[in-house]
Amino acid sequence: MERRTIDPRPDWQRIVEAQGVIYPLARYPDGSLRPYWDESAYYVFSLPEVEALEETVEELHSMCLAAAAHIVEHDRFADLGITDPRLARLVAESWHRRAELPSVYGRFDLRYDGTGPAKMLEYNADTPTSLVEAASAQWFWMEDRFPGADQWNSLHERLVETWRRQAPLLPPGPLHFAHSDGDELGEDLMTVAYLRETAQQAGIDTEALSVERIGWDSLTGRFVDEQLRFIRSCFKLYPWEWLSTDAFGEHVLETLDNGGGTGSTCWIEPAWKMLLSNKALLAILWELYPGHPNLLPAYVDGPRELAGTKGAGYVSKPLLGREGAGVDLYGPGSPPVLRQEPCCYQELAPLPDFDGNRVVLGAWVVGGEAAGLGIRESAGPVTDEYARFLPHVIL
Structure with missing residues (x-):
């Protein structure tokens, strides 16, 4: 793994916008615009290095599925902050029915510098x-x-193939693709538009709408679109913790409670994905696979041995945080600091520093298989909303 600099292509901004990255610049707190898509540098990997990373990602994915099964079997929902018995039951039912429910993709964030095993963040x-x-x-x-x-x-080929393979699991009618109107940058909009395109290439009939424009027909007990058509299936770029607790959350639970019967909506990603996107998963993985070379020690009840004069340092993360929000770092020897809200305490593993740039690898899983890599850089120790995306090659 190596970082190399290069001159950006002439008119690079117009080029990437035409390819769907309509958010190539990020606005910083001082009002300045700086590149989000950054092709002034790139990363180089060897083929054996990438093959080893692929194996790691697929092993981690299998371990995460085993951890999800453990959570359901041993009723560990409270560790994830899921304290509503009804929601826990519905997530468990979704897990037991997972073979019947379409599921498309996910992304691991990994710490990796080319000199040791990748660590799951x-x-x-x-x-x-x-x-x-x-x-x-x-x-x-x-x-x-x-x-x-x-x-x-x-990624593209695997997305199309995954949609094609899972199309028989979809109920009749178009598959709706929903994003939030609250997305100001257009990233959610274009992510959903791209996924919709891959579904269309797989031969699936689709419709687009925003989450805010999904309606509820109280007479029939169904979600409907703006043409009052029953939404039988919907891909939503909208977190489950919002979907289940918003003003219409009760109706989401009602349709889930229907167990796939008349009036239910097939949501993609399915509810059991809540088990994998919760930071408490990190602690359960460490409990099930202590000492695994691709894991970092993690706990939900406090930093334990990570704190104190002999501790390696730790990071406290909200169970459902995104874009680095709410992440606190404590260096080696720091005292234990317990937060009031549920969170995960993970061993501090500073991101690799390449010429002053802190790097995190985003390793994609599509259809249950490792499918690709995206790289983000940040100036600080936490990968936040101001991180930059850099391309890579295998040479």
């Missing part, structure tokens, strides 16, 4: 973004700058 298996730039823009960048090179990137 978290798994967003419900609403991951940065997909368009990983699947599309960086592939076309490679073809422009390094024709004949390769890339860890079979």
Whole structure:
């Protein structure tokens, strides 16, 4: 793994916007605009390195599924902050019915610097973004700058194939694709639009709408779109913890309670993905696989041996935080600091520093298989909303 600098392509902003990255710039707190898509540098990997990362990702995914089964079997929902018995029961039922429920993708965030085993930082298996730039823009960048090179990137083909394979699980009628109107940058909009395109290429009939424009027909007890058509299936880039607790959350639970019967809506990703996108998963993984080379020690009841004069340091993460929000770092020797809200305490593993840039690897899983890589850099120790996306090649 190596970081190399390069001159950006002339008119790069127009190029990537035409490829779906309509958010190539990020606005910083001081009002300045700086590149989010950053092709002034790129990362190089060897083929054996990528093959080893692929094996790691698939092993981690299998371990996460085993941890989900453990949570359900041993009723560990409270560790995830799921204290509503009804919601816990519905998530468990979704898990038991997972073979009948379409599920498409997820993204591991990994700490990796090329010199040791990759370490799992978290798994967003419900609403991951940065997909368009990983699947599309960086592939076309490679073809422009390094024709004949390769890339860890079979995202598009695997997405189409996954939709095609799971199409028989969808109920009759169009598959609706929903994003939130609250998305100001357009990232959610384009992520959903891209996923909709891959579903269409798989031969699936689709419709687009926003989450805010999903209606509820109280007479029939069904969700409907703006044409008052029954929404039988819906891909939503909208977290389950919001979907189940918003003003219409009770109706979501009602239709889930229907167990796939008349009037129910098939949501993608399914409710059991709540088990994988919760940071408490990190602690359960460490409990089930203590000492695993791709895991970091993690707990939900406090930092334990990670704190104190002999501790390696730790990070406290909200169970459902995103974009680095609410993440606190405590260096080696720090005293234990317990937060009032439920969170996960994970061993501090500072992100690799490449020329002053802190790097995290986003390893994609599509249809249960490792499918590609996206790389984000940040100036600080936490990968936040100001992180930059950089392309990569295999040379």
